[in-house]
Amino acid sequence: MPECQPHVLRSGLLVVLATIVLDQLSKLWVFNSFAPGEVVAVTSFFNLVLVFNPGAAFSFLADHAGWQRWFFSLIALGISGWIVWQLRQMRSCSWLAIGLALIMGGALGNLIDRLWLGMVIDFIDIHAGGWHWPAFNIADSAVCVGAVLYVFFQKQLPQKS
Numbered sequence: 001m002p003e004c005q006p007h008v009l010r011s012g013l014l015v016v017l018a019t020i021v022l023d024q025l026s027k028l029w030v031f032n033s034f035a036p037g038e039v040v041a042v043t044s045f046f047n048l049v050l051v052f053n054p055g056a057a058f059s060f061l062a063d064h065a066g067w068q069r070w071f072f073s074l075i076a077l078g079i080s081g082w083i084v085w086q087l088r089q090m091r092s093c094s095w096l097a098i099g100l101a102l103i104m105g106g107a108l109g110n111l112i113d114r115l116w117l118g119m120v121i122d123f124i125d126i127h128a129g130g131w132h133w134p135a136f137n138i139a140d141s142a143v144c145v146g147a148v149l150y151v152f153f154q155k156q157l158p159q160k161s
Contacts, residue, residue, distance in 0.1 A: 006090075007093070008087055008090045008091070008092060008093050008097055009084070009087045009088050011093050011097065011101075012083075012093075012098075012100065012101040012104075013085040013087075013095050013101070014101075015098055015101035015102060015105060016101050016104045016105040016108065017105070017139070018105070019101070019102060019104075019105025019106060019109060019139070019142045020105050020108055020109045020112070020139075020154070022138055023105070023106070023109035023110075023137060023138040023142070024109060024141040025113060026123070026137070026138050027109075027113065027121040027123070027137060030048065030121060030123040031050065031121055032039055032051050034049070034050035034123070035042065035050065036050050036051070036052065036134025037049070037051070038050055044129050045126060045127055046124075046125070046126055046127075047125040047127065048123055048124070048125065049121055049122075049123055049125045049135055050121070051122040051123065051135040051137070052110075052117065052119045052120070052121060052122075053120045053121075053122050054118065054119040054120075056160030057137035058069060058102070063124065065070065067138070072110075072111075073111055073114050073115065075107075076107040076108060076110065076111040076114075077085065077111070079104065079107050080104045080107060080108060083100045083101070083103060083104040084104075086100055087100060087101070094153060095149050095152070095153045096149065096150065096153035096154065097148040098146075098149060099145070099146040099147070099148070099153060100146065100150060101146070102142040102143070102145055103143050103146035103147060103150065104146075105139070105142050105146075106138075106139040106140060106142035106143035106146065107139070107142070107143060108139075109137075109138065109139030109142070110137075110139045112141070113139075120137065120138060120139075122134075122136050122137050122140070123135060123137055124136050124137060124138075124141075
């Protein structure tokens with residue numbers, strides 16, 4: 001097992017914290033500035049809205065309000081634990097570490113919503129030609145960007161000897 005480099009974990013946790021703060025501040029602003037369902041056009045392809053999503057991505061399991069809240073909360077905590085373990089294994093900061101930290105920050109940002117409201121605040125509405133992408137938030141964006149970085153740089157994961 002490689003020697004733990006505390007700066008990798010510390011740097012990763014700073015990215016996690018920055019992601020959570022940006023996500024929560026943006027959600028707080030939208031929550032206090034918009035009525036549910038209100039749409040504010042920003043550009044020809046981008047609106048701000050206030051949507052409460054009781055499910056996961058694309059409202060997955062939204063019809064199962066109750067148990068899904070705890071299910072997704074446990075997943076977020078489990079993934080976060082695994083990511084901390086991975087960051088502790090890394091010898092140097094890398095795009096992989098940043099990707100993992102973004103995934104963790106996004107998961108915890110949405111976890112805060114689930115615990116606070118029982119659902120997630122989404123507010124970014126991208127659309128074109130009458131088609132709308134499902135509304136999302138900063139945490140969702142962080143998870144997506146982090147997942148792309150993870151896929152491209154996963155060869156940097158510590159290997160078992």
